Amino acid sequence: MRRFGRDGQVKLIGVRDVSVHRDIYTLRTSDGQADVTIETDLLASVDGLFPPVIDLLSSGGMPNYWQWRHLSRFMAFQLARTLRIFQVFRDEGSRLGIEIGPNDPQLAMLHQPPFLDKWICRMKWILGRNQSSFSPADLRQPRCNVGR
């Protein structure tokens, strides 16, 4: 894998070092062991329900109620599971003078999605379809107009 730094110099690095961040959701037990159940049990189930709904939508089908809810749950976790949110949690702890343990951001992440899911479901949803070929010619010459 070749990677270009800001200085334009080529760096040779291993593929796994390019964009993979390891152990983001791993908890550490009191004896230092790694606990990966958040990833293997919880997030895997959330992610696993997502592709079938996308396949259904892509084929022109319409999801049932709980399939739509799989999407809202997926979106809720997407909002809560980022490193940026973990950092916000740590910063807020510092601001309030609360000591944040190594597992706390991950555990807080588990608390947030049901609220986010609830709020997302209260919003007005629009499934937007796009027929653009993404070619530059399409950019200069819009072929379709907004419609709901």
Next chain:
Amino acid sequence: MWADRGNSAELGAGFQEPTLQMSCPLTPTLCLMAEQTEDSLKAVLNERPETRPQFDDIYPLDIDEGWLGIEQVVRLNQITVANAERYVYADRNDEKVLLLLNDLFFGQSEPVRRFDRQGAPLFL
């Protein structure tokens, strides 16, 4: 998550933003969007920490469907790229993607580029 500001978009808006918009690209031709309503804003503002919502709680859904115009697609793509936390991924290297990044980086060199196995610049 963003807020519509007419000719511009404010990124990183929260759930208490009255004009909050969420966009979740699903495929190159499908995007799920959600927009704040009076009821949804009221629900957020009245939320209490002691409530314990569950994923199997039933909420009525209000879902519409429609076609996106080119301008909307461009805007949603710009918002998605600008919100990317670390990397921008694309499965092609075409003129449109380059134009988008040139706009976002204001003509400066991109932070990172990756090349696919054929040597074509893949990233951005």
